Amino acid sequence: MLSERKQKVLEAVVREYISTAEPVGSRTLFRRHNLGVSSATIRNEMADLEEMGYLEQPHTSAGRIPSDLGYRFYVDNLMQTDPLPKGEQELLRQVPASGITETDILLSQVSRLLSQVSNYISLVLGPRADRGVLRTLKLVPIEEHVAMAVLFTDRGKVESRVLVLPPQVEPEDLEGLARYFTRRLAGRPLEEITGELLGVLYAELLEDYRAKRARLGELAQALVNWLASGGRPVRIYTGGTQNILRQPEFQDLEKVRRLLALLEEEELLYKLLEREPGVTVTIGQENELPAVRECTVVTSTYCMDGEPVGVLAILGPTRMDYAHVISLLEYMADCLSEAFSNISARHAMVIQKTKTAAKKPV
Amino acid sequence: MLSERKQKVLEAVVREYISTAEPVGSRTLFRRHNLGVSSATIRNEMADLEEMGYLEQPHTSAGRIPSDLGYRFYVDNLMQTDPLPKGEQELLRQVPASGITETDILLSQVSRLLSQVSNYISLVLGPRADRGVLRTLKLVPIEEHVAMAVLFTDRGKVESRVLVLPPQVEPEDLEGLARYFTRRLAGRPLEEITGELLGVLYAELLEDYRAKRARLGELAQALVNWLASGGRPVRIYTGGTQNILRQPEFQDLEKVRRLLALLEEEELLYKLLEREPGVTVTIGQENELPAVRECTVVTSTYCMDGEPVGVLAILGPTRMDYAHVISLLEYMADCLSEAFSNISARHAMVIQKTKTAAKKPV
DNA sequence: TCTTAGCACTCTCGGCGTGAGAGTGCTAAC
DNA sequence: GTTAGCACTCTCACGCCGAGAGTGCTAAGA
Numbered sequence: 001m002l003s004e005r006k007q008k009v010l011e012a013v014v015r016e017y018i019s020t021a022e023p024v025g026s027r028t029l030f031r032r033h034n035l036g037v038s039s040a041t042i043r044n045e046m047a048d049l050e051e052m053g054y055l056e057q058p059h060t061s062a063g064r065i066p067s068d069l070g071y072r073f074y075v076d077n078l079m080q081t082d083p084l085p086k087g088e089q090e091l092l093r094q095v096p097a098s099g100i101t102e103t104d105i106l107l108s109q110v111s112r113l114l115s116q117v118s119n120y121i122s123l124v125l126g127p128r129a130d131r132g133v134l135r136t137l138k139l140v141p142i143e144e145h146v147a148m149a150v151l152f153t154d155r156g157k158v159e160s161r162v163l164v165l166p167p168q169v170e171p172e173d174l175e176g177l178a179r180y181f182t183r184r185l186a187g188r189p190l191e192e193i194t195g196e197l198l199g200v201l202y203a204e205l206l207e208d209y210r211a212k213r214a215r216l217g218e219l220a221q222a223l224v225n226w227l228a229s230g231g232r233p234v235r236i237y238t239g240g241t242q243n244i245l246r247q248p249e250f251q252d253l254e255k256v257r258r259l260l261a262l263l264e265e266e267e268l269l270y271k272l273l274e275r276e277p278g279v280t281v282t283i284g285q286e287n288e289l290p291a292v293r294e295c296t297v298v299t300s301t302y303c304m305d306g307e308p309v310g311v312l313a314i315l316g317p318t319r320m321d322y323a324h325v326i327s328l329l330e331y332m333a334d335c336l337s338e339a340f341s342n343i344s345a346r347h348a349m350v351i352q353k354t355k356t357a358a359k360k361p362v
Numbered sequence: 363m364l365s366e367r368k369q370k371v372l373e374a375v376v377r378e379y380i381s382t383a384e385p386v387g388s389r390t391l392f393r394r395h396n397l398g399v400s401s402a403t404i405r406n407e408m409a410d411l412e413e414m415g416y417l418e419q420p421h422t423s424a425g426r427i428p429s430d431l432g433y434r435f436y437v438d439n440l441m442q443t444d445p446l447p448k449g450e451q452e453l454l455r456q457v458p459a460s461g462i463t464e465t466d467i468l469l470s471q472v473s474r475l476l477s478q479v480s481n482y483i484s485l486v487l488g489p490r491a492d493r494g495v496l497r498t499l500k501l502v503p504i505e506e507h508v509a510m511a512v513l514f515t516d517r518g519k520v521e522s523r524v525l526v527l528p529p530q531v532e533p534e535d536l537e538g539l540a541r542y543f544t545r546r547l548a549g550r551p552l553e554e555i556t557g558e559l560l561g562v563l564y565a566e567l568l569e570d571y572r573a574k575r576a577r578l579g580e581l582a583q584a585l586v587n588w589l590a591s592g593g594r595p596v597r598i599y600t601g602g603t604q605n606i607l608r609q610p611e612f613q614d615l616e617k618v619r620r621l622l623a624l625l626e627e628e629e630l631l632y633k634l635l636e637r638e639p640g641v642t643v644t645i646g647q648e649n650e651l652p653a654v655r656e657c658t659v660v661t662s663t664y665c666m667d668g669e670p671v672g673v674l675a676i677l678g679p680t681r682m683d684y685a686h687v688i689s690l691l692e693y694m695a696d697c698l699s700e701a702f703s704n705i706s707a708r709h710a711m712v713i714q715k716t717k718t719a720a721k722k723p724v
Numbered sequence: 725t726c727t728t729a730g731c732a733c734t735c736t737c738g739g740c741g742t743g744a745g746a747g748t749g750c751t752a753a754c
Numbered sequence: 755g756t757t758a759g760c761a762c763t764c765t766c767a768c769g770c771c772g773a774g775a776g777t778g779c780t781a782a783g784a
Contacts, residue, residue: 025776040728043777061735061776112626140502142512150504241603242622245615253607256618260604264474387747400757405748423747423764 002052002073008035009045010054011078014066018319021248023063068284068318071296075281075322084327088117092332096339103127106339108237110312114332115240118325120316121263124237125273127302127309127340133189137181137227139163139174147174149223153190166219177220180205181227198224234310236269249317255294259315262291275299277308279326284318296320300329302336312336364414364435370397371407372416373440376428380681383610385425430646430680433658437643437684446689450479454694458701465489468701470599472674476694477602480687482678483625486599487635489664489671489702495551499543499585501525501536509536511585515552528581539582542567543589560586596672598631611679617656621677624653637661639670641688646680658682662691664698674698 002010012033016024026046030039046064049055054070057063066074084092095109107124114122135152142148145165165174184201185193202224241263244250250259262268272289279300285293296318301308312333314325364372374395378386388408392401408426411417416432419425428436446454457471469486476484498514507527527536546563547555564586603625606612612621624630634651641662649655658680663670674695676687 023776027776038728040730041726044727047778057777059735060778061733063776138504140504140510142500142502148502148510148512150510239626241626242619245619245622251615253613257604257607260607264601264603385747389747402757402759403755406756409749419748421764422749423762425747 002049002054005035005037006045006049007078009042010049010066010070011074013046013049013055013064014070014074014078017065018321021319023058023065025063028063065319068286071283071318071322072286075283079323081323081327084324084331088328089331091117092328093335096335104235107235108239110332110336111237111239114312114314114328115243118314118316118321118328119240119243119246120314120320120325121241121244121259122237122239123269123273123311123313123315124239125270125311125313126235126237127304128234133187134185134193136186137178139178141171141174151227163219163222169219177223181223185227193227198227234270236266236273238263244316247317247319249294249319258291259295262289272297273299273311273313275301275311275313277301279330281322281326294318296322298322298325298329300326300333302333302340304337304340309340310336364411364416367397367399368407368411369440371404372411372428372432373436375408375411375417375426376432376436376440379427380683383681385420385427387425390425427681430648433645433680433684434648437645441685443685443689446686446693450690451693453479454690455697458697466597469597470601472694472698473599473601476674476676476690477605480676480678480683480690481602481605481608482676482682482687483603483606483621484599484601485631485635485673485675485677486601487632487673487675488597488599489666490596495549496547496555498548499540499589501540503533503536507531513589525581525584531581539585543585547589555589560589596632598628598635600625606678609679609681611656611681620653621657624651634659635661635673635675637663637673637675639663641692643684643688656680658684660684660687660691662688662695664695664702666699666702671702672698 009029012029012035013024016029016032026039026043029035029042030037035042046055049070050057050064053067054073055064056067056070058065092113095113096106103126107126111122111124114124133153138150138152140148140150147163147165147169149161149163181201202220205220241260244256244259250256268289268291272287272292279298281296281298283296287293287295287297292315294317295315297313297315298320299311299313302310302312312329314320314329316325371391374391374397375386378391378394388401388405391397391404391408392399397404408417411432412419412426415429416435417426418429418432420427445451454475457475458468465488469488473484473486476486496513496515500512500514502510502512504510509525509527511523511525543563564582567582603622606618606621612618630651630653634649634654641660643658643660645658647655649657649659654677656679657677659675659677660682661673661675664672664674674691676682676691678687
């Protein structure tokens with residue numbers, strides 16, 4: 001473990017470097033942070049810290065900068081997070097509070113706010129819809145050749161999609177098909193309803209129907225495809241890409257290019273944002289993706305009905321204002337969770353009333 | 363009008379500059395393009411062209427580069443577009459042909475391909491849904507307190523959305539409401555159905571219903587909101603942002619920053635992509651947006667059922683491979699138009715998917 | 725034994741001058 | 755009207771130099 005004084009020095013180096021982006025020397029440390037000892041002593045401590053791997057020297061006779069390990073120690077042991085400034089709190093709160101019900105718009109605003117306030121890149125992973133357990137699949141005829149497929153879960157979530165019917169499909173067929181899928185799939189978590197399972201079902205179904213009406217197969221196929229896609233793909237919102245160009249560590253265009261390329265690779269981003277609930281911080285080399293090995297990714301999950309469904313993230317240089325970013329993400333995640341719960345609560349209220357009313361039909 | 367020789371010189375300068383990105387001098391022109399005259403003559407012609415505004419000199423004793431006007435003349439009069447190389451054709455065709463029915467995925471692939479093949483930034487404006495004439499609005503009861511609003515146009519296009527019903531709403535109410543909206547709106551182009559018109563309708567409706575059932579107003583309000591949003595907002599897909607970093611004219615980080623900032627401003631992008639049908643080219647200062655005053659934007663529209671509904675665009679430096687980009691966009695637009703027509707013609711495909719998550723308590 | 729002052733040493737960075745290279749404009753001859 | 759020749763200009767890469775910042779080491783002090 002580090003001696004108290006070493007910790008103080010390390011913290012001072014990290015703080016100084018985060019705010020100035022310049023390698024920090026013993027003299028400046030001596031002047032600006034009153035550590036109670038001379039620059040020479042600080043110098044010795046810094047030499048020790050370097051040997052222990054917490055600091056690095058870009059070149060001899062330059063100051064030191066924190067290593068990934070140094071940042072890690074700082075984040076885990078030294079950093080103290082203050083609550084977000086009131087001004088920023090209000091800025092953030094305004095969005096979820098403004099009653100925007102379109103998730104799409106809401107999340108892109110959130111992304112924009114995050115990048116504005118943090119001055120780094122923001123990433124927002126939309127709420128995944130595949131939680132919950134399938135309750136019913138319905139096929140509702142709408143017009144002559146049009147039906148709508150609707151999917152209910154135990155949480156009342158609904159995905160739906162319009163289907164154009166092949167000729168000669170009759171209402172009974174639709175009903176049969178829906179009953180069949182419901183019977184076979186009800187009670188299963190949505191995430192279990194994968195292509196594999198559906199393949200089996202589809203084969204079975206064809207078996208049944210081949211004799212009767214071949215055209216129905218086409219419809220079933222469309223349904224299977226839809227189900228297999230797990231509802232709507234989860235979108236990722238990015239914002240503030242231009243911010244990294246302001247960071248001195250990204251004057252190297254090649255680095256910027258790699259990062260921009262990453263931001264267009266949805267698959268990689270999904271991987272990057274696959275995080276456990278709460279706040280996580282991965283620093284530099286701790287990241288798996290090569291493109292962000294010189295960056296830090298801070299994430300925070302937000303919830304719907306108490307269950308984590310999406311991720312907010314900030315991507316910036318390892319020289320990042322950790323304390324601020326973490327408070328920011330925590331706060332925003334709370335706002336979002338609350339916003340989603342509000343929506344959900346309002347509906348709940350409405351439905352609650354409906355139920356009582358329904359008991360004694362008017 | 364320019365003499366034939368001047369035109370040849372101008373063309374040679376543009377071609378040379380496009381491929382090398384270096385100011386071109388009379389001597390290199392003399393060596394690489396055989397214009398049949400000496401470098402001295404070329405020099406004189408270039409001096410003339412500069413005076414006429416077609417060429418510019420970064421500084422005395424450097425070669426010349428084309429001005430915006432020079433590029434304009436080149437595009438309008440000198441450039442000859444070859445058909446797209448077979449290899450690229452195949453690459454582009456594979457996507458719309460691969461039977462992807464999700465517009466979302468299709469268009470993001472298109473965007474990716476465009477930027478890959480062109481090496482510039484690609485922009486894709488999704489198909490606007492507000493063409494066509496409203497035919498019917500239906501409210502289909504689905505479960506006890508859930509209904510689905512479905513909107514049909516003369517082209518068979520459909521938007522739909524799940525609505526959670528207030529209590530005490532009965533099937534007749536739904537029918538009545540739908541009939542009312544249909545009666546008042548049928549035959550109108552979707553783009554005319556704006557908030558203003560709907561406000562009138564809503565007021566009228568409240569008048570009618572107040573006496574009977576206040577709660578119905580809430581439902582009507584939801585409907586009006588939905589209609590006023592003109593269906594789903596049209597998304598813009600971007601790709602290849604990292605490509606501009608490869609362009610020598612974008613070594614200046616400030617320029618890059620402005621461009622990246624622009625790409626996150628959806629409103630501005632809508633404006634940028636508001637184009638007339640067919641191929642358009644705006645060069646440098648011809649652009650209204652300051653952020654792209656040093657860029658060229660080439661656009662091409664794609665169609666559904668013969669009517670332009672969306673835009674493909676390439677954004678790059680004014681020193682752009684115009685001929686290639688134009689062929690590329692034309693070809694891709696054709697592919698897309700065809701893909702969309704196929705979908706609509708076969709009528710076997712899913713047209714639209716609803717994005718909704720209505721909720722209920724467990 | 726720990727801390728501190730002093731000092732020589734190292735390394736980067738910006739400014740400056742220089743020369744090569746590329747290109748021009750002008751003039752005079754064809 | 756075209757071309758060769760030539761003097762001139764401007765940029766850019768290179769190398770040099772000195773200032774500045776910071777280090778490591780040593781020796782003296784607490």
